[in-house]
Amino acid sequence: xxxxxxxxxxxxxxxxxxxxxxxxxxMNHEQLVFCSRPEVGLKAIVAIHDTTLGPAxxxxxxxxYSSENQAIRDALRLSRGMTYKAAISGLNFGGGxxxxxxxxxxxxxxxxxxxxxxxxxxxxxxxxxxxDVGMTEREMSWIYSETKYVTGIPKSLGGSGxxxxxTAYGVYMGMKAAAKKAYGSDSLSNKRIAIxxxxxxxxxxxxxxxxxxxxxxxxxxxxxxxxxxxxxTGAEVVSPDEIYxxxxxxxxxxxxxxxINDDTISHISCDxxxxxxxxxxxxxxxxxxxxxxxxxxFAPDYVINxxxxxxxxxxxxxxxxxxxMEKTSQIYDTLLNVFEYSExxxxxxxxxxxxxxxxxxxxxxxxxxxxxxxxxxxxxQGEIYRR
Ligand code: NAD
Numbered sequence: 311x312x313x314x315x316x317x318x319x320x321x322x323x324x325x326x327x328x329x330x331x332x333x334x335x336x337m338n339h340e341q342l343v344f345c346s347r348p349e350v351g352l353k354a355i356v357a358i359h360d361t362t363l364g365p366a367x368x369x370x371x372x373x374x375y376s377s378e379n380q381a382i383r384d385a386l387r388l389s390r391g392m393t394y395k396a397a398i399s400g401l402n403f404g405g406g407x408x409x410x411x412x413x414x415x416x417x418x419x420x421x422x423x424x425x426x427x428x429x430x431x432x433x434x435x436x437x438x439x440x441x442d443v444g445m446t447e448r449e450m451s452w453i454y455s456e457t458k459y460v461t462g463i464p465k466s467l468g469g470s471g472x473x474x475x476x477t478a479y480g481v482y483m484g485m486k487a488a489a490k491k492a493y494g495s496d497s498l499s500n501k502r503i504a505i506x507x508x509x510x511x512x513x514x515x516x517x518x519x520x521x522x523x524x525x526x527x528x529x530x531x532x533x534x535x536x537x538x539x540x541x542x543t544g545a546e547v548v549s550p551d552e553i554y555x556x557x558x559x560x561x562x563x564x565x566x567x568x569x570i571n572d573d574t575i576s577h578i579s580c581d582x583x584x585x586x587x588x589x590x591x592x593x594x595x596x597x598x599x600x601x602x603x604x605x606x607x608f609a610p611d612y613v614i615n616x617x618x619x620x621x622x623x624x625x626x627x628x629x630x631x632x633x634x635m636e637k638t639s640q641i642y643d644t645l646l647n648v649f650e651y652s653e654x655x656x657x658x659x660x661x662x663x664x665x666x667x668x669x670x671x672x673x674x675x676x677x678x679x680x681x682x683x684x685x686x687x688x689x690x691q692g693e694i695y696r697r
Contacts, residue, residue, distance in 0.1 A: 366406025369442025480617025
């Protein structure tokens with residue numbers, strides 16, 4: 311039997327091409343969108359994971375992926391994380407994420423981001439984009455010139471601006487909650503804390519920690535960035551590999567995901583892992599269990615780094631920085647609740663937070679079957695995503 315399917319006169323798809331659908335089914339994704347505009351160098355992927363609670367919200371990341379499959383995998387994993395992040399943070403949004411394949415240092419053009427904005431507009435509000443790794447307010451403004459479905463736009467344009475300071479505040483509060491759980495006190499004074507990455511989130515986080523008198527270590531693949539942050543905060547700079555060999559109280563990954571993996575996990579010596587990066591664990595199930603067995607308390611990343619999404623979601627109601635910070639400070643209680651649930655049910659913190667997020671999606675989702683006249687009129691004035 312021929313497993314191939316003819317889709318046009320000169321293009322035959324083999325059965326393997328359908329494995330993309332298996333990936334969507336395995337991770338419960340709703341939609342995967344490929345956006346191509348070679349004239350302006352745009353190769354983007356938008357992943358929409360789950361829209362039970364509301365439109366999919368999540369940032370766009372620009373990264374020089376080594377393969378298209380790696381970019382797809384990143385978009386799928388990150389968007390799934392956004393669903394859980396919104397759910398556990400009590401937000402009425404689903405999970406989505408976009409990736410643009412390219413070098414954020416050399417490949418950016420106005421036309422590229424405006425083309426991306428047009429594709430986002432075409433999704434008609436099913437996905438709301440925002441700033442993530444490799445992006446700045448300048449690119450968000452370009453995207454905004456083509457679509458209203460964008461958050462985290464500059465303050466000068468009426469948006470909430472860069473979410474990194476709020477994300478960092480949430481990570482700081484979450485780190486304190488983890489310290490409370492591990493040490494009985496949430497003071498971080500004199501704690502040996504290593505921050506991986508010296509980017510936006512890391513910079514604001516390091517400032518909070520320096521103020522509290524923590525003993526800081528910092529690394530970045532661009533040494534000048536680490537040096538710069540170290541000069542400001544009194545941190546010690548270490549090499550990207552050395553960070554895994556330090557004897558620490560807290561390890562705070564604030565660069566990219568999958569940094570706790572089969573190669574690194576046995577080298578890490580700390581009491582707590584609490585960082586701003588998404589998808590810190592390469593294999594969520596395996597590595598969260600391994601950390602637990604080694605007595606390392608892991609703060610699930612999508613819980614602790616939710617400050618950014620809390621910040622951009624508040625843009626929908628008219629941005630108020632004070633309220634966004636207040637809501638972000640609740641990450642402290644959310645995390646303590648996750649730790650308590652995990653202890654009471656003999657689960658890892660990741661399993662506990664997954665269950666708590668899924669329970670909210672299921673229970674809130676169930677009320678959507680109740681007819682309400684408001685849902686009929688929510689399309690007015692493009693307000694569908696502002697509920
Ligand atoms: P950023 O691009 O400003 O900073 C990332 C830094 O990590 C860069 O300086 C980069 O050079 C460095 N880096 C990359 N790989 C590294 C490695 N192997 N070792 C050391 N350093 C490395 O990004 P950001 O906005 O600070 O975000 C950092 C992380 O936090 C990302 O995983 C992002 O998804 C996550 N996050 C960010 C926000 C936000 O508000 N910005 C919100 C939620 C989650």
